[in-house]
Amino acid sequence: MPAPPELIQFIDDNAESFIKRLGEAVAIPSVSGDAKHRQDVFKMAHWLNAQLNSYGVETQLTDLGKHVMDGEELQLPPAILGKIGNDPNKKTVLIYGHFDANLSDGWSSEPFTLTLGRGSTDDKGPILGWLNVLQYHAENQKELPVNIKFCFEGMEESGSEGLDELVEKEAQPGGWFNGVDCVCISDNYWLNTRTPVLTYGLRGISYFKINITGPSWDLHSGVFGRTIHEPMTDLVILMSKLVDPQGHILIPGVDEMVPPAFADERSIYEKLDYAIEDIEAAAGASIALSSDKVEVLMGRMRSPSLSLHGIEGAFYGAGAKTVIPAKIAGKFSIRLVPPQTPENIAPLVNAYLEAEFAKLGTKNKMVVEEIHGGRPWLADLNHWNFEAAKAATRAVYQQEPDMTREGGSIPVTLTFAEALGANVVLLPMGRGDDGAHSTNEKLDRSNFIEGSKLLGTYLYELAAIQGKK
Amino acid sequence: MPAPPELIQFIDDNAESFIKRLGEAVAIPSVSGDAKHRQDVFKMAHWLNAQLNSYGVETQLTDLGKHVMDGEELQLPPAILGKIGNDPNKKTVLIYGHFDANLSDGWSSEPFTLTLGRGSTDDKGPILGWLNVLQYHAENQKELPVNIKFCFEGMEESGSEGLDELVEKEAQPGGWFNGVDCVCISDNYWLNTRTPVLTYGLRGISYFKINITGPSWDLHSGVFGRTIHEPMTDLVILMSKLVDPQGHILIPGVDEMVPPAFADERSIYEKLDYAIEDIEAAAGASIALSSDKVEVLMGRMRSPSLSLHGIEGAFYGAGAKTVIPAKIAGKFSIRLVPPQTPENIAPLVNAYLEAEFAKLGTKNKMVVEEIHGGRPWLADLNHWNFEAAKAATRAVYQQEPDMTREGGSIPVTLTFAEALGANVVLLPMGRGDDGAHSTNEKLDRSNFIEGSKLLGTYLYELAAIQGKK
Numbered sequence: 001m002p003a004p005p006e007l008i009q010f011i012d013d014n015a016e017s018f019i020k021r022l023g024e025a026v027a028i029p030s031v032s033g034d035a036k037h038r039q040d041v042f043k044m045a046h047w048l049n050a051q052l053n054s055y056g057v058e059t060q061l062t063d064l065g066k067h068v069m070d071g072e073e074l075q076l077p078p079a080i081l082g083k084i085g086n087d088p089n090k091k092t093v094l095i096y097g098h099f100d101a102n103l104s105d106g107w108s109s110e111p112f113t114l115t116l117g118r119g120s121t122d123d124k125g126p127i128l129g130w131l132n133v134l135q136y137h138a139e140n141q142k143e144l145p146v147n148i149k150f151c152f153e154g155m156e157e158s159g160s161e162g163l164d165e166l167v168e169k170e171a172q173p174g175g176w177f178n179g180v181d182c183v184c185i186s187d188n189y190w191l192n193t194r195t196p197v198l199t200y201g202l203r204g205i206s207y208f209k210i211n212i213t214g215p216s217w218d219l220h221s222g223v224f225g226r227t228i229h230e231p232m233t234d235l236v237i238l239m240s241k242l243v244d245p246q247g248h249i250l251i252p253g254v255d256e257m258v259p260p261a262f263a264d265e266r267s268i269y270e271k272l273d274y275a276i277e278d279i280e281a282a283a284g285a286s287i288a289l290s291s292d293k294v295e296v297l298m299g300r301m302r303s304p305s306l307s308l309h310g311i312e313g314a315f316y317g318a319g320a321k322t323v324i325p326a327k328i329a330g331k332f333s334i335r336l337v338p339p340q341t342p343e344n345i346a347p348l349v350n351a352y353l354e355a356e357f358a359k360l361g362t363k364n365k366m367v368v369e370e371i372h373g374g375r376p377w378l379a380d381l382n383h384w385n386f387e388a389a390k391a392a393t394r395a396v397y398q399q400e401p402d403m404t405r406e407g408g409s410i411p412v413t414l415t416f417a418e419a420l421g422a423n424v425v426l427l428p429m430g431r432g433d434d435g436a437h438s439t440n441e442k443l444d445r446s447n448f449i450e451g452s453k454l455l456g457t458y459l460y461e462l463a464a465i466q467g468k469k
Numbered sequence: 470m471p472a473p474p475e476l477i478q479f480i481d482d483n484a485e486s487f488i489k490r491l492g493e494a495v496a497i498p499s500v501s502g503d504a505k506h507r508q509d510v511f512k513m514a515h516w517l518n519a520q521l522n523s524y525g526v527e528t529q530l531t532d533l534g535k536h537v538m539d540g541e542e543l544q545l546p547p548a549i550l551g552k553i554g555n556d557p558n559k560k561t562v563l564i565y566g567h568f569d570a571n572l573s574d575g576w577s578s579e580p581f582t583l584t585l586g587r588g589s590t591d592d593k594g595p596i597l598g599w600l601n602v603l604q605y606h607a608e609n610q611k612e613l614p615v616n617i618k619f620c621f622e623g624m625e626e627s628g629s630e631g632l633d634e635l636v637e638k639e640a641q642p643g644g645w646f647n648g649v650d651c652v653c654i655s656d657n658y659w660l661n662t663r664t665p666v667l668t669y670g671l672r673g674i675s676y677f678k679i680n681i682t683g684p685s686w687d688l689h690s691g692v693f694g695r696t697i698h699e700p701m702t703d704l705v706i707l708m709s710k711l712v713d714p715q716g717h718i719l720i721p722g723v724d725e726m727v728p729p730a731f732a733d734e735r736s737i738y739e740k741l742d743y744a745i746e747d748i749e750a751a752a753g754a755s756i757a758l759s760s761d762k763v764e765v766l767m768g769r770m771r772s773p774s775l776s777l778h779g780i781e782g783a784f785y786g787a788g789a790k791t792v793i794p795a796k797i798a799g800k801f802s803i804r805l806v807p808p809q810t811p812e813n814i815a816p817l818v819n820a821y822l823e824a825e826f827a828k829l830g831t832k833n834k835m836v837v838e839e840i841h842g843g844r845p846w847l848a849d850l851n852h853w854n855f856e857a858a859k860a861a862t863r864a865v866y867q868q869e870p871d872m873t874r875e876g877g878s879i880p881v882t883l884t885f886a887e888a889l890g891a892n893v894v895l896l897p898m899g900r901g902d903d904g905a906h907s908t909n910e911k912l913d914r915s916n917f918i919e920g921s922k923l924l925g926t927y928l929y930e931l932a933a934i935q936g937k938k
Contacts, residue, residue: 203691207789216753220906222672222877225774225804226716227748227765228756232777233714240709245702245831247695279696284685284795287697287832296696305694307793308701312786314779315800320676320840322802324776326753331784333791335694362714363756371789408691437689 002395003457010136015449018132022448025124026117032100032158035069041077041154044099048152049080055134057082064162079166081176082150091462092147094180096412097127097187098156102437121443122436126186126429127152133456145463149177164415171419181468182385183416183424191402192432195273196393198386199426201405202413204336204376206345210238210353211329214364219324229362231328232314239330241356243306247289247299253348254304257340269297272402301405305335335407342373377414383423384467392457396450427458471864472926479605480921487601491917494593495586501569501627504538510546510623513568517621518549524603526551526619533631548635550645551619560931561616563649565881566596566656567625571906590912591905595655595898596621602925614932618646633884640888650937651854652885652893660871661901664742665862667855668895670874671882673805673845675814679707679822680798683833688793698831700797701783708799710825712775716758716768722817723773726809738766741871751901770874774804804876811842846883852892853936861927865919896927
């Protein structure tokens with residue numbers, strides 16, 4: 001059962017009005033990370049809720065309580081739970097999206113007045129793709145091929161506060177998400193600008209802070225230079241022992257925990273439509289770790305990585321201040337892949353740093369803190385949910401999708417997978433150069449329109465495929 | 470010719486009014502490093518100028534032009550040149566001081582309303598000590614035992630802009646400083662709270678910035694971790710190779726350039742009234758590099774030191790940002806002792822960093838910049854200028870002064886020494902715990918009052934001692 005040609009035709013015929021609607025959505029500056037835009041996130045929730053209702057989706061705005069941001073207590077924007085269809089003979093898919101946008105500086109023009117601006121690809125475009133599909137069915141009195149549950153939130157760019165609890169609650173018997181057979185999240189991107197992607201893995205993360213304290217206050221390097229142990233000296237040595245310039249993690253046991261690539265695993269990466277040039281274009285410099293595409297892609301997708309982010313408490317300004325900072329903290333994070341978890345990584349990090357610190361012979365003090373962590377996620381890419389998404393991709397793009405793992409984290413993915421025990425497919429709409437979270441975010445017209453067809457077709461392929469129900 | 474007992478008596482009798490006057494001076498918030506206080510620096514210049522004039526000092530306010538600070542063009546406060554007495558049979562001493570104060574955060578109370586507050590010891594106390602001595606001579610129609618030239622500036626805490634040029638100009642034949650036989654600067658501190666000090670050496674400085682650039686913009690560590698060479702990894706390795714936790718400089722040739730201590734040089738440091746406990750009290754922690762006092766004092770006074778100050782361009786805030794910074798700069802400075810100079814140190818630093826950078830095998834780029842430098846200074850501590858200061862110390866404090874070299878820099882010292890070819894003595898008024906440049910700066914009453922006697926007595930000892938003129 002491919003998607004009805006009328007659906008495809010409807011999307012083409014209504015492209016202009018769909019783009020206009022995306023413009024309206026993008027024009028609401030629903031930046032969750034900025035208190036002064038908090039009312040806009042509420043506005044966006046109500047806008048989206050009204051759209052869903054107009055297409056027959058039953059919704060519930062869920063109060064997630066309050067939180068404190070930048071010292072101010074704020075009401076959290078509601079999550080929108082939605083459902084349409086309850087035919088026990090149909091599969092039920094849960095669709096997740098977020099209607100908040102990321103704060104980013106340096107736009108070359110006022111971002112919220114552009115049709116394709118902040119939040120366009122991340123994640124309003126995909127949400128509106130679903131609206132486009134719903135509109136076809138509502139306006140033409142067509143029954144949807146599957147039951148759909150929606151979960152749209154307004155705090156994704158600010159840590160998805162309250163969402164884990166909500167998902168876990170609604171996954172309980174009698175909850176909103178009862179009966180969900182599979183999950184679809186459209187909140188990531190193609191590798192490049194050419195080839196559609198299905199994503200089956202995400203790295204986890206462990207974020208650490210090495211605190212070194214010495215003097216009780218900052219000291220003058222003229223007066224104290226070469227009389228005391230300086231915290232910066234100790235910290236920089238420790239930070240230099242975490243990762244080498246080629247990306248190898250030097251903490252014993254971390255790289256070693258990951259099983260070697262299986263026999264033909266390299267071929268998965270060979271097949272991906274992604275070249276060293278693509279990586280280097282995205283970074284804006286010829287600085288790839290290797291000229292071997294497979295090695296670089298495996299570095300991103302199936303290897304852990306360790307990045308040093310900076311130092312808190314040291315002199316960071318311009319100019320030439322001659323301070324000996326008294327109390328500093330080096331920040332680094334490790335991206336995790338299975339079987340790594342924050343729980344099995346932390347003891348390795350702590351033991352290594354304690355041992356290296358002991359070697360320094362310093363009288364300063366070190367405390368290692370784990371600031372936050374999230375487990376990696378890896379889905380069964382042979383599940384019928386993926387097969388449906390592949391079939392939809394072939395139908396709309398006449399292309400086989402690239403099967404990817406992502407280097408970053410989308411924590412809600414793991415929450416859904418674990419709370420619902422359901423397969424999750426990441427079915428992106430946008431391109432690798434859309435610049436989510438950065439200046440001049442955009443979503444190409446063709447990705448929005450073809451992507452809407454893709455989402456609609458996926459629902460029909462889901463209904464058609466052999467699988468649960 | 471010791472100081473007349475009437476002078477000593479006058480200072481004791483007028484202590485309360487002297488302290489009140491210091492309170493007035495401290496109450497003018499003449500912070501040179503803060504544009505919004507610039508008018509206060511001018512106010513302080515005019516206040517001081519009026520005081521000098523009232524005691525018969527002929528003055529000239531010298532316009533030093535404009536400069537740009539924090540993006541704002543500002544008029545520089547004037548330097549005050551002064552002179553009193555021109556008896557060709559008397560020695561002529563040049564006295565330097567600065568009437569601006571340092572900006573510092575975290576005062577436990579409003580600093581400018583305290584009698585003993587910001588700028589009290591650094592450097593308004595000493596300047597007012599000279600006023601106290603002038604007042605005695607003016608009010609009692611007593612002739613000064615020496616001719617005095619003054620040079621008071623209002624930009625010391627902000628790099629003494631324009632001063633070097635002024636000193637060099639006025640040192641020329643026909644200039645204001647013609648005929649100067651020796652120089653006295655009271656702008657440093659005792660080692661401890663007990664024993665007066667004369668200072669005969671200062672370290673120089675070379676300040677460096679290691680710039681590493683990689684990507685064209687900051688990257689997300691999820692997407693790019695383990696695909697590209699990260700600038701922070703390279704920088705932290707380079708910074709870790711500059712100095713060890715025990716303070717040894719690892720740049721070949723730098724420590725080696727300093728001659729070993731001569732036969733009984735250790736005894737100079739043995740004699741100083743300064744213990745490991747003093748260093749650790751000043752640092753607020755038990756972190757001295759050694760339990761051997763001589764070693765620690767030599768580390769500060771006759772050894773170079775290397776301090777790492779921080780990183781510009783990396784993540785420095787609180788929280789857990791997962792950025793890969795694109796363009797960063799590590800800052801460090803080396804305190805220099807003779808025969809080190811910025812000119813002979815820079816090639817060693819550059820060659821070493823280039824060699825270490827080459828070993829990294831990174832595709833990022835490095836540029837090493839020297840931001841500023843200043844030569845070390847070492848005076849002949851057997852000069853009659855020092856003998857006069859020693860005799861004055863014995864007379865006022867009944868103590869032999871500690872003869873010290875300082876770890877920091879007072880660049881104008883070298884400027885005077887070189888431009889005038891004259892011996893410079895540093896004759897401090899305040900104690901080691903006065904906290905110049907830090908919160909809760911103070912000057913003890915006894916240091917202000919006895920210090921005023923010391924400055925006055927020094928003038929009489931200068932006049933009496935065998936030497937030039």
